[in-house]
Amino acid sequence: MCGIVGLFLKNPKMEPQLGQLLSGMLSTMCERGPDSAGFAIYGSGTEGRSKITLQSATAAEDFAKLKAALAKDKKLDAQLTTNDTHAVLSVPSDKVDEVLATLSADFPSIRIMATGENIEIYKEVGYPTEVAKRFDLAHMSGSHAIGHTRMATESAVTTLGAHPFSTGADECLVHNGSLSNHNSLRRELIRDGMKFNTENDTEVAASYLTWRMKQGMNLGEALEKSLDDLDGFFNFVVGTKEGFGVVRDPIACKPAVMAETDDYVAFGSEYRALAGLPGIDKAKVWEPEPSTVYFWQR
Amino acid sequence: MQQLIGDLMRTFDLAQSPLRELNEELHRQTDGSNQPQWEIVNPRGGHAIAVGLDAPVKVDIRGSVGYYCAGMNKKASVTVHGSAGPGVAENMMSGRVVIKGDASQYAGATGRGGLLVIEGNASSRCGISMKGIDIVVKGNIGHMSAFMAQSGHLVVLGDAGDALGDSIYEAQLFVRGKVKSLGADCIEKEMRPEHQEALTKLLADAGIKDAKASEFRRYGSARKLYNFNIDNADAY
Numbered sequence: 001m002c003g004i005v006g007l008f009l010k011n012p013k014m015e016p017q018l019g020q021l022l023s024g025m026l027s028t029m030c031e032r033g034p035d036s037a038g039f040a041i042y043g044s045g046t047e048g049r050s051k052i053t054l055q056s057a058t059a060a061e062d063f064a065k066l067k068a069a070l071a072k073d074k075k076l077d078a079q080l081t082t083n084d085t086h087a088v089l090s091v092p093s094d095k096v097d098e099v100l101a102t103l104s105a106d107f108p109s110i111r112i113m114a115t116g117e118n119i120e121i122y123k124e125v126g127y128p129t130e131v132a133k134r135f136d137l138a139h140m141s142g143s144h145a146i147g148h149t150r151m152a153t154e155s156a157v158t159t160l161g162a163h164p165f166s167t168g169a170d171e172c173l174v175h176n177g178s179l180s181n182h183n184s185l186r187r188e189l190i191r192d193g194m195k196f197n198t199e200n201d202t203e204v205a206a207s208y209l210t211w212r213m214k215q216g217m218n219l220g221e222a223l224e225k226s227l228d229d230l231d232g233f234f235n236f237v238v239g240t241k242e243g244f245g246v247v248r249d250p251i252a253c254k255p256a257v258m259a260e261t262d263d264y265v266a267f268g269s270e271y272r273a274l275a276g277l278p279g280i281d282k283a284k285v286w287e288p289e290p291s292t293v294y295f296w297q298r
Numbered sequence: 299m300q301q302l303i304g305d306l307m308r309t310f311d312l313a314q315s316p317l318r319e320l321n322e323e324l325h326r327q328t329d330g331s332n333q334p335q336w337e338i339v340n341p342r343g344g345h346a347i348a349v350g351l352d353a354p355v356k357v358d359i360r361g362s363v364g365y366y367c368a369g370m371n372k373k374a375s376v377t378v379h380g381s382a383g384p385g386v387a388e389n390m391m392s393g394r395v396v397i398k399g400d401a402s403q404y405a406g407a408t409g410r411g412g413l414l415v416i417e418g419n420a421s422s423r424c425g426i427s428m429k430g431i432d433i434v435v436k437g438n439i440g441h442m443s444a445f446m447a448q449s450g451h452l453v454v455l456g457d458a459g460d461a462l463g464d465s466i467y468e469a470q471l472f473v474r475g476k477v478k479s480l481g482a483d484c485i486e487k488e489m490r491p492e493h494q495e496a497l498t499k500l501l502a503d504a505g506i507k508d509a510k511a512s513e514f515r516r517y518g519s520a521r522k523l524y525n526f527n528i529d530n531a532d533a534y
Contacts, residue, residue, distance in 0.1 A: 028343075252422055252440075255384055255402065271343030271362045271383060285362070285381060287402055287421045290441065 001151040002163075002176040003029025003128075004256075006237045006267035007277075008144040008244050008296050014263055019140030021277065023132045026147040028272040030128045033149025036162035037131040038123025040172040040239050043142040045117040050096050050169075052089040053113040053120045054103070055159060059085045062110050069106070084134045085159075086113065086122050093117065111160065111197075116170030118142070118241055123162035143298065146239045148174040155200040165206035168213060170241035175202040176254045176269060177233035185229070205230060209238070223247045223293045237267055243297025252290035259283040265296045306335050313340035317347060327353035329373075343383065348376050351393070368395045371412060387414045390431055403440070406433045409450065415504045422459065425452045428469055434504035444471055445481065453500050455509055463517055467524055471517040472497050474509060483523035487516045 005025035009015060022039060045051070056062040063082050066089075070078045078099070079090045091099050096115060103110055114121035122135045128149040132138070148163035155161050164172040179185075182201035185208060190196065194207045208229065212222035219240055226236070227250065235254045238245045246267055248256055259266045259274045261283045268274045274285070288294055310320050320338065327333060336357045341347055345365040348357050351374035359367070362380035372391040381399030390409040397405075400418035407423065409431025416424075419437035423445060430450045438456035445461070447469035457475035464481020470493065471484075480486075489511075497511040 250441075253403070257383075257402070270364050271381065272364055273343075275342035275362070285399075287400065290422070 001032045003032030003149040003269045003273070004147070004174050004176050004235060004237050004267060005029060005269070005273045006144075006146040006174075006239075006244055006246075008265045009263065010265065010298070011263040012143070015143055016141045018142045018145055019136075020138045022145045022147055023138040024276045025266070025268065025273045026132055026137070026149065027129045028275070029147075029149045029269060032269060033151045034127055035152050035157045036123065036125040036150045036159070037128035037148060038121065038150075038162045038164055038174075039132070039135075039137060039145055039147040040114065040119055040121045040164040040174075041137075041140050041142045041145040042118040042170075042239065042241065043120060043140065046090070048093055049090055050093045050115060050117050051120060052091065052096065052099065052103075052115045053122070054087045054089055055085055055111045055113050055123075056087075056109055057085070057159070058109055059087070062107060063087050066103075066107060066110070083122070083136070085124060086135065088120055112166075114166045114172065116241065119166075119170045119172060119239070121164055121166060121172060123148075123164065124159055125157055125162065144239065144244055146172065146174055146237050146244060148176075153178055155198060158198070160198050161200045163202060164239070165203055167206045167210045167238070170239075171209075171219070172239045173202065173206045173209060174237050175205055176235045177249065179205060179230055179232035179234065181231040201232070205234070205236065219245065220293055220295055227291055235269070240297070243295060245293060245295040246288055247293045248288055248290050250291045256288050257285065258288055258294070259285045306333065307337060308333055308335070309337045309339060311339050312342065312344060312347070317344055321346070321349060324348060324351050324353075324355070324357070324374075327351070327355050329353060331355060341380070345383070348374070351376070354393075362399065371395055381418065387412075387431075390414060400437070401435075406431050409433070411450075413500075413503055419456065425450075425469070428452065432500055432503075434500060434506065436506065438475070441478075442481070444469055444484075447471070451496065451500055453497065453504070453514070455506070463519070465523055466519045468519060470496070472500075472511075472514040473517065474514045477515075477517070480517065483520045484517055485520045487518045489514070489516045 081088045163174040179201040182204040186204045209222045234249045261279045338359045341361045341363045343364040347367045349369040352372045354373045357376045359378045364383035366385045368376040369388040371393045373393045375394045377396040382397045382401045384402045386405045387395040388407045390412045392412040394413045396415045401416045401420045403421045404423040405420045406414040407426045414433045416435045420435045420439045422440035424439045424443040426445045428447045428450045432451045434453040441459035444463045446465045448467040452471045454473045458477045460479045461481035463484030494511045
């Protein structure tokens with residue numbers, strides 16, 4: 001199973017409502033994925049600054065330690081905003097690599113969920129409505145967001161096994177389905193220098209896209225290529241700084257429905273996820289075609 | 299008369315009452331039911347709405363439905379004034395199911411009888427393993443439709459996707475538009491007068507006036523796959 005929801009706002013006036021709308025959509029997909037949930041939200045950014053979303057199983061301790069370390073380093077100009085087990089670290093964009101290296105060396109129990117100018121990724125084990133509540137999704141704003149509810153089928157129920165997966169700066173991926181060639185593909189990607197945190201199949205898909213983009217493909221091309229190289233069932237919804245994309249495998253047995261109005265484009269694993277959106281009765285509603293890459297950007 | 303119909307019509311609001319209550323009440327209806335007309339509002343993509351009906355009642359659903367709407371339908375006439383999720387009218391036995399919008403995958407799967415009309419498009423696997431149901435789709439159908447279809451008719455006014463009628467038995471397929479590809483052992487067949495006649499009747503039953511039987515091509519089984527022949531072993 002698993003449930004996916006996605007909302008891309010065309011009308012900037014709706015941005016303050018994004019979290020509330022996505023939270024409503026996510027709550028309809030609980031039965032499809034009661035194990036864990038997560039979401040990526042593209043909020044407002046600050047010119048020249050980037051956000052690093054952090055997560056820790058021992059958040060209170062780790063984030064206090066990190067805060068103390070940051071206070072000592074006046075030159076860095078970093079701000080840490082904690083949110084339950086997650087925190088967003090805002091740093092100047094040219095310092096991101098340096099900060100990531102320091103985090104990995106000095107704070108091994110802190111995990112990096114996402115980096116980018118706009119993206120923040122939050123994910124945890126637990127019932128989806130509870131996960132949305134802990135991070136107060138309903139009060140977040142932004143231009144677009146993707147959410148996922150997970151029913152684990154091929155790897156453990158852990159925070160890192162939850163979706164979305166980061167595929168690069170300001171990019172993320174969620175998946176409904178199961179890949180059958182992920183082990184062989186993971187070996188090939190490791191040989192080519194990619195790093196993995198889990199045994200999860202979706203992490204392989206995310207890493208595959210990152211790897212393709214490192215070779216010079218854009219996201220659309222990487223998604224097209226994934227149709228040749230990934231075997232199994234998949235509905236992917238990907239987020240980028242400017243927009244979001246959808247692709248279904250050729251067999252298309254995982255459900256998907258989309259809606260578009262003048263104000264937004266929305267994705268749901270089922271129509272239930274879209275039923276509460278404003279103006280849905282007048283929206284264009286359709287099922288995305290198999291083996292077809294759909295993309296919206298501002 | 300209008301007043302009488304008004305009294306006989308019962309409206310059920312799924313935003314107010316649970317689905318199980320609705321289906322239980324619908325199951326209580328019998329052939330001589332004095333509650334022949336039902337209107338269901340606020341379906342909001344819910345699953346298994348109006349499944350397992352077994353009485354000649356008329357049900358109008360105002361909005362879009364999720365998985366398995368009108369499954370196992372017998373005698374009832376169910377109209378969805380919206381789109382339907384996967385498995386609409388699955389294993390239908392008799393009666394009539396009309397979808398005003400689109401239908402998702404495996405619409406009418408394993409259906410044994412009755413008429414399913416989809417006024418929009420149907421996605422993949424429409425009529426998979428159909429066993430006597432008649433399905434009329436005004437729009438297009440997706441890939442792998444009528445896979446292992448055993449009997450009944452599938453009529454498509456638009457185009458058909460890949461692998462139409464793969465491993466088909468004796469169902470008859472009529473397509474007005476293009477067929478992207480035919481599945482294993484499915485071939486185009488001659489349209490004889492009896493097929494024209496059957497198709498004309500199906501179109502009339504589905505309330506379609508702007509299509510003539512002569513505009514369709516017929517597809518069916520080459521009968522080489524399901525009658526085992528050792529010479530065809532490499533096709534298995």
